[in-house]
Amino acid sequence: MASTSESSKKSQGLLHSLVSHATEVESPATKVYVYETPVRLWHWVNALCIVLLCVTGYLIAAPPPSVPGEASFSFLFGNIRLIHFAAGEVLALALLYRVIWAFIGNSHAHQIFLPPVWSIKWWGEVWHEVRWYLFLVKVPKKYVGHNPLAQLAMFGIFVLPLFVSVFTGLALNAEGEGIESLWYQAFGWVFALLGDSFTVHTIHHISMWVIIVFSMIHIYVAVREDIMSRQSLVSTMISGWRYFKDDKE
Amino acid sequence: MTSPATFYDVFRQQGISRRSFNKFCSLTAASLGLSPAFASEIAHAMETKRRTPVIWLNGLECTCCSESFIRSGHPLVSDVVLSMLSLDYSHVLMAAAGHQAEAALEETRREHAGEYILAVEGNPPLNEDGMFCIVGGRPFIEQLQEMAAGAKAVVAWGSCASNGCVQAAKPNPTQATPIHKVIKDKPIIKVPGCPPIAEVMTGVLTYMLTFDRIPPLDRLGRPKMFYGQRIHDKCYRRPHFDAGQFAEAWDDENSRKGYCLYKMGCRGPTTYNACSTVRWNDGVSFPIQSGHGCIGCSEENFWDNGPFYERLASVHTPLGVESNADKIGVATVGVIGAGIVAHAAASALQRARNPDNAAKTGAGE
Numbered sequence: 001m002a003s004t005s006e007s008s009k010k011s012q013g014l015l016h017s018l019v020s021h022a023t024e025v026e027s028p029a030t031k032v033y034v035y036e037t038p039v040r041l042w043h044w045v046n047a048l049c050i051v052l053l054c055v056t057g058y059l060i061a062a063p064p065p066s067v068p069g070e071a072s073f074s075f076l077f078g079n080i081r082l083i084h085f086a087a088g089e090v091l092a093l094a095l096l097y098r099v100i101w102a103f104i105g106n107s108h109a110h111q112i113f114l115p116p117v118w119s120i121k122w123w124g125e126v127w128h129e130v131r132w133y134l135f136l137v138k139v140p141k142k143y144v145g146h147n148p149l150a151q152l153a154m155f156g157i158f159v160l161p162l163f164v165s166v167f168t169g170l171a172l173n174a175e176g177e178g179i180e181s182l183w184y185q186a187f188g189w190v191f192a193l194l195g196d197s198f199t200v201h202t203i204h205h206i207s208m209w210v211i212i213v214f215s216m217i218h219i220y221v222a223v224r225e226d227i228m229s230r231q232s233l234v235s236t237m238i239s240g241w242r243y244f245k246d247d248k249e
Numbered sequence: 250m251t252s253p254a255t256f257y258d259v260f261r262q263q264g265i266s267r268r269s270f271n272k273f274c275s276l277t278a279a280s281l282g283l284s285p286a287f288a289s290e291i292a293h294a295m296e297t298k299r300r301t302p303v304i305w306l307n308g309l310e311c312t313c314c315s316e317s318f319i320r321s322g323h324p325l326v327s328d329v330v331l332s333m334l335s336l337d338y339s340h341v342l343m344a345a346a347g348h349q350a351e352a353a354l355e356e357t358r359r360e361h362a363g364e365y366i367l368a369v370e371g372n373p374p375l376n377e378d379g380m381f382c383i384v385g386g387r388p389f390i391e392q393l394q395e396m397a398a399g400a401k402a403v404v405a406w407g408s409c410a411s412n413g414c415v416q417a418a419k420p421n422p423t424q425a426t427p428i429h430k431v432i433k434d435k436p437i438i439k440v441p442g443c444p445p446i447a448e449v450m451t452g453v454l455t456y457m458l459t460f461d462r463i464p465p466l467d468r469l470g471r472p473k474m475f476y477g478q479r480i481h482d483k484c485y486r487r488p489h490f491d492a493g494q495f496a497e498a499w500d501d502e503n504s505r506k507g508y509c510l511y512k513m514g515c516r517g518p519t520t521y522n523a524c525s526t527v528r529w530n531d532g533v534s535f536p537i538q539s540g541h542g543c544i545g546c547s548e549e550n551f552w553d554n555g556p557f558y559e560r561l562a563s564v565h566t567p568l569g570v571e572s573n574a575d576k577i578g579v580a581t582v583g584v585i586g587a588g589i590v591a592h593a594a595a596s597a598l599q600r601a602r603n604p605d606n607a608a609k610t611g612a613g614e
Contacts, residue, residue, distance in 0.1 A: 058575075061560055061561060061574075061575065062560065062575065063493060063495055063511065063512060064493065065497075066493060066494045066495050066497070066503055066508060067492060067493045067494060071488040071489050071491075071492040071494055072488065072492075073492075074492035074493060074494070075491055075492060075493075076492060076493035077490060077491055077492065077493035078491035078492070078493075080493075133592070135595060135596075135599055138603075175479065178477075178478070178482075179467055179468070179473070179477055179478075180477070188468055191468070191469075192468065195549060195550060196519065196548045196549040196550050196551075196554070197479075197518075197519035197520075197521075197548065198516065198519040198545060198548060198550070198551075198554045198562065199550060199554065199562075201519060202554075202561070202562050202564065202574060205561065205574040205575075206564070206574045206577075206578075208578070209574060209575075209577065209578030209581060209582070212578065212582060213578075213581055213582060213585050216582065216585055216586060216589060217585060217589070220589045220592075220593065224592075224593065224596055227600075228596060228600065
């Protein structure tokens with residue numbers, strides 16, 4: 001019984017029970033609309049920005065070999081920084097838009113911002129997922145949104161470092177604009193919180209590596225789960241629909 | 250010896266003509282970056298104001314601030330010390346010693362309470378009840394707090410007083426503490442640097458004496474006129490930075506061409522100071538101009554953000570291995586990458602070994 005978007009809306013309550021008793025409950029739905037357009041758009045804009053930011057950011061800390069000739073004929077390093085700042089501002093605005101969407105979107109939209117760390121049952125499911133990845137569990141559970149381990153990883157090594165990157169980045173950008181600028185008035189507090197400019201640079205740099213490590217795991221697990229688990233992943237972030245492979249037609 | 254009442258009296262007593270006096274006022278206005286109209290305001294202030302007593306205390310420090318101060322060219326330090334202020338106590342410059350000196354300190358504290366400026370070079374170590382720095386037979390922290398209580402304002406000379414400097418670097422065994430953490434109830438003007446530029450020091454004092462107020466300060470309490478921009482913002486090598494032209498070694502071709510020292514660890518982009526504009530030794534040069542990167546001496550934690558000749562700071566990992574962000578990052582990526590490959594192989598193996606499991610999943614258990 002293939003579901004339609006209206007049946008997916010109807011089964012919201014059912015989906016929650018599906019999340020909690022994934023192995024017991026026979027799902028009536030074979031596909032569910034999970035990621036709304038703004039979430040998907042954010043995901044891919046983010047992905048593009050992160051690639052641009054990591055490449056240019058790495059080059060800013062470790063500049064490419066010197067260009068020959070007169071300084072006035074080249075603006076290579078300036079352009080690398082320009083791309084970094086522009087992509088950073090897009091990333092920051094996209095994050096703002098995503099945070100707003102977390103309030104107005106569907107129930108999955110705020111999942112990565114609020115892992116229920118107070119719930120013992122949720123930690124039990126995290127543990128179940130850990131065992132699944134350690135090959136200790138043969139059959140995975142089904143999840144409409146992120147599985148609990150994914151949710152924890154998204155929050156801990158993606159959302160948090162992303163916020164750190166964005167705020168330290170905006171503060172460093174404010175320094176370039178000058179201490180009298182509006183930028184500095186808006187983000188100068190970061191220096192009061194974290195210390196001198198150089199320390200803020202170091203924190204910004206470390207957060208890049210955390211996001212790179214996250215991205216590697218994220219891409220691997222998404223592809224692996226797409227093949228090994230019971231639900232679709234990669235196509236879900238393109239179309240928004242989650243398919244459950246083992247549900248009978 | 251009766252001390253002359255106003256600054257102008259001092260000038261006249263020393264045989265300085267009215268004309269020279271006006272020249273001094275114009276030069277001071279220029280060195281403070283003020284418009285020519287302020288020269289007459291400075292002159293008026295000099296003619297009417299009484300000399301402000303200044304107490305200069307030395308805590309845990311190396312005296313480089315005093316050494317820098319006495320080399321000021323605009324205004325000349327002799328003008329500042331002998332004419333502009335009444336320097337009642339200073340280890341380096343006073344003639345008195347021992348009980349006589351301490352008596353002068355006590356006299357200023359009593360007779361000019363609420364009027365004197367307290368200039369502090371160095372900082373108090375708080376560990377072991379302050380016993381790591383003894384001045385006049387007592388821990389420095391006691392002298393500092395006693396004198397700060399009656400001060401009009403406090404000037405924190407140098408990185409020691411402003412942010413702790415080298416003696417506060419990790420692990421800070423003496424618990425050296427910048428003065429704004431022990432003096433809470435007085436306005437503090439931080440003049441960081443190791444040492445600060447001489448003209449910055451005399452410029453700050455001149456501003457305070459002239460306008461009888463503290464200069465506009467930034468978020469961290471530093472005078473904006475000298476610490477409002479990074480060295481990088483006004484560096485004459487900046488075009489090479491934007492072009493992407495860097496010295497790769499101290500003795501390479503690029504270094505000889507005067508390319509940007511960013512790759513050699515120059516801290517200009519993260520350091521707020523006036524070195525690239527005011528420069529040192531009466532405007533002769535500054536570190537970057539002489540081919541050495543900035544070490545960021547006026548910034549907090551500059552000593553912990555080393556090594557000075559590398560772009561990235563050492564990061565102290567819990568394992569105790571000193572590394573930097575990139576080394577840790579690359580190592581982590583390597584480990585995670587290897588883990589992913591191993592996990593993918595194991596996953597494929599499991600799938601190959603249990604094809605029925607996969608089929609079962611596909612068929613819905």
